[in-house]
Amino acid sequence: MGVIPFSFRNFGSLLLFIVSTNNLNGSIPEEIFQLPSLSMFLNLSQNSFTGKLPVSIGSLANVSVIEISRNHLSGEIPDSIQNCKSMQRLLLNGNALSGGIPKSLSQLKGLQYLDLSSNDLSGAIPVQVGLLDDLQLLNLSFNNLEGKVPNSGVFLEFNRIDLEGNDRVCGGPRVLMLPVCHSHVHSKRILALKLAIALASLATIFILLSCACSKNLLGSGSFGSVFRGVLGDGTAVATKVIDLQRHGAATSFAAECEALRGINFKNEDFKALVYEYMVNGNLEQWLYPDSNHGRGDKPAFGLLSRLNIAINVACALE
Known part of the structure; x- marks a missing residue:
């Protein structure tokens, strides 16, 4: 001792x-x-x-x-x-x-x-x-x-x-007999990168929508509206703005994208999806040319074309 x-x-x-x-x-x-x-x-x-x-x-x-x-x-x-x-x-x-x-x-x-x-x-x-x-x-x-x-x-x-x-x-x-090593990137770095991309995209959307909302309206659907926009590099985009006041809008949005991003615009919440812009209008115009937002002319394809499309979709689902 x-x-x-x-x-x-x-x-x-x-x-x-x-x-x-x-x-x-x-x-x-x-x-x-x-x-x-x-x-x-x-x-x-x-x-x-x-x-x-x-x-x-x-x-x-x-x-x-x-x-x-x-x-x-x-x-x-x-x-x-x-x-x-x-x-x-x-x-x-x-x-x-x-x-x-x-x-x-x-x-x-x-x-x-x-x-x-x-x-x-x-x-x-x-x-x-x-x-x-x-x-x-x-x-x-x-x-x-x-x-x-x-x-x-x-x-x-x-x-x-x-x-x-x-x-x-x-x-x-x-x-x-040890576990296999996996490379890990720190979660904070991933979050920061995603946040930076989201903020940059949403900032661009904010500017575009603020300047010319009504003028570039392409059409409206069940859960929101689609606008035409142009990014800083000249790329044309179609921006879908979800109306959260409509029942089922949030569910529809979640089904279309994996990550949700929200911002405050004029004190009202909204969510948006950005797609590559296509000049041929929207699906509603082609299916229903006589509707309020239609082209006013005949459908681009007839009954046989529509039937073939339905068959192809059914095969894909099967």
Whole structure:
């Protein structure tokens, strides 16, 4: 019980330091990492140490095994750990370490066993770590890692890698049987793009309709009116304006387009559809030339033509 006394710094001839399973608490004294002769083992596992992993861990250039698992350490793994050039086994599992897996671990060329499981590590898995030539076992299970798993090195052998408990990792070699990665565009960017397009279109419609509504009226239907308009680049368009005061108008509009866009025009709500302009009038004029909005001449096609059209539509529906 208790803490590690600072007097340990006076033991200049220690080759190994093992105090595991002793219920020691408090922070890890930096003096331990500065013992000049420590060259074999440092084992502080299964205690109750708190605080961060000291940056001075990088001073253990000659230690082959560092085990500080099953404590209550927090914070990130310091990049200074890359200075532990003789390290073969690093066990930091069972803590509350956060941040990403440091790429600096790839500098430990003799590393054979790396266990970072059961922490709060996040971010992507560095490709460089899996390419260590001597690495025999990599345990990254039960963290918050995400993204594509590297498809090389130790990741090619499922019995040497453990990624269990990381629900947001994907891809990697088939032997790992992970979900396929999908490219995602941030939803806010999609929304912003759609909104920008909608606003630009509606602004154009607003200007056109404000300037010449009655003059460019092409016809009226059950749920609204159709106007002729010209865009800024000279493109002629037909604009269908839905009258929301008519019963069933909203349902009709929803059936004609996938995305609804609404604006306020003269304090009255309306919705509009923009089509490529066609000079031959509307369907009502061709079917009923004697109607109020008709052309006043004979139908463009007779009974036989209409019958063929009906047959074609019926076949399409079937």
